[in-house]
Amino acid sequence: MYKYNEFDTAFLAERNAQFRAQVERRIDGSLTEDEFKPLRLMNGLYLQLHAYMLRVAVPYGTLNPDQMRTLALLAEKWDKGYGHFTTRQNIQYNWPKLRDVPDMLDALGEVGLHAIQTSGNTIRNTTADHFAGAAADELTDPRPYAELIRQWSTDHPEFQFLGRKFKIAITGSPNDRAVTKAHDIGLRMVEQDGKIGFEVIVGGGLGRTPMVGKVLREYLPQEDLLPYLEAVVSVYNVLGRRDNKYKARIKITVQENGIDTYRELVEEAFAQRRAEFDGTDQELLKGIKTHFEAPAFRSADVAAYDAAYDADPVFRAWADTNLSEHRQADHAIVTISVKAHGKTPGDATAAQMRLMADLAEQYAYGELRISHEQNVILPHVHKSDLPAIHAALKEAGLATANVGLISDIIACPGMDYCALATARSIPVAQQIALRFDELKLEHEIGDLKIKISGCINACGHHHVGHIGILGLDRAGVENYQITLGGDGTETAAIGARTGPGFAYDEIVPAIERIVDAYLEVRDSKDETFLETFRRVGMPPFKAALYPDTPKKVA
DSSP: OOOOOHHHHHHHHHHHHHHHHHHHHHHTTSSOHHHHHHHHHTTTEEEOSSSEEEEEBOGGGEEOHHHHHHHHHHHHHHSSSEEEEOTTSOEEESOOOGGGHHHHHHHHHTTTOBOTTSSSSSBOOOEEOTTTTTBTTOSSOOHHHHHHHHHHHTTOTTSSSOSSOBOEEEESSSSOOSOGGGSSEEEEEEEETTEEEEEEEESOBOTTSOBOOEEEEEEEEGGGHHHHHHHHHHHHHHHSOOSOGGGOSHHHHHHHHOHHHHHHHHHHHHHHHHHHOOSHHHHHHHHHHGGGOOOOOOOOOOHHHHHHHHHOHHHHHHHHHHEEEBSSTTEEEEEEOOOOTTSOTTEEEHHHHHHHHHHHHHHSTTOEEEOTTSOEEEEEEEGGGHHHHHHHHHHTTOOOOOTTSTTOOEEOOGGGTOSSOSSOOHHHHHHHHHHHHHHTOHHHHOSOOEEEESSTTOTTOGGGSSEEEEEEEETTEEEEEEEEOOBOSTTOBOOEEOSSOEEGGGHHHHHHHHHHHHHHHOSSTTSOHHHHHHHHOSHHHHHHHOTTSOOOOO
16 A cells, blocks of 8 residues: 655644644634635544534545554544544544644644545545455456546646545446446446556536436546546636535536536647656556565465354354455455444444454455455455454454444444534434344345435435435424435436435334335346335335325226
8 A cells, every 4th residue: 555755644643733733713702703714624634513613534445454553543532432434535633623624634643644525615535446456347356547536636727726625536446346336437447458457437426416427438548547637637627617606516517518518629639738747646556556466465275264154153254254265265355344233334432443444454464445445454364263253353343244234333423423413313223234134134125225314415425225214304303305216336326206305213113124125026026126115116015104195096
């Protein structure tokens, strides 16, 4: 993984020193909160309902053990003992004191982490497939390109004051685990004539106007990546609306002007931008790639794994749900569920973070990943080490066998923390998880992704949940809308609204009725919820949700 050089270290130290001085001026009253706001947002510091919140970037979701231990240190020393992993592969601290934030940033800087561009109307942390570099279906590791984008976009003078925040995601696999079609720019690595390049998707996004991105370029050579990105963002920066912040995203720009017109403008800008690049970016990329070489995978007997799988049903259930195929047949990708039933999705304690760091150091070649689904990944684990890892995770409350199941819920912080939220998300997620654990139906249901947002901004990605839940305020009362059929993969789709919303105390029974309807109408146990919905449509689910609604007479 990438390690900071002297320039990176000096740059970050200077930025942190600047912000320390700004914080001191805010504390002594030299800066008002309004004057301080743009300065703190440039450094990932928000003002939430109860306290400041610091959002730390985890570039393309990749961490080493020392970085994870530092995240634990921040939680323990300057927060309330835990951090919250987000859908942008970042971590948030919800209770720091303003005077402590500069010390937190300095601690992060010592291990090559920062909070730059995790907020504000700029290019945010680029996200990537959390299985990058390990997945069996991968064409090539996309993370060197994500790192190139990070370096290019950081403090880019033209793109620091865009109309709105701007998000980029990248995947190196045909099976899209990075939700590329729901981003301002999505990059999917594809092969053409034996050469790997990029399919470029633009205009995706969720929020109050959800849209699936459109293909801008079917194939872009690797060497043209940065000038093409500059062209895409520069056209948006000039053409995008600034009269209405809700219409200031690139998805609206593409919608209002049409993809063909937008493509024409980008290609024109690209011709000019490409001429300005002298190959320095390609030399930089070569150096970056040396940081992402595969580890020296060890070879060993897998008998211990086979024996544990045959003898221990608890281990077997965990292996069946939380392990994914690795490109090395005797290795596995381990997803550590940070979604124990009844716990806050995405929250990890300092002790849990330290344990995961230790496991990565001992068994996983010193790598961890944060997924956009708010879980933690050990990307490279020899199968012979899996029983020991499972035992350690079990003791720490991290061995819940529910990855991809109904309790593996994405949930934003909602009204428990967020100043923008209009309803609670966390308690709803907790109650759903507990209810289906009580019913012992999770494994019978199979693959089912529930995503919950506490407001229209859709930080919980509810639009692309197989079951999406959106919490709203209706005359001072929480009301939850349900959408069905959303999909964040390569077959991306925006979920369809079922009908009227449900009160807080009605939402869990409503989800139970949806699941009961699915179990009743599915073709077989192998047909997933999404497959069933696409086959039968909305009617059986609507009938289950609204049983008292009069039927139309033909």
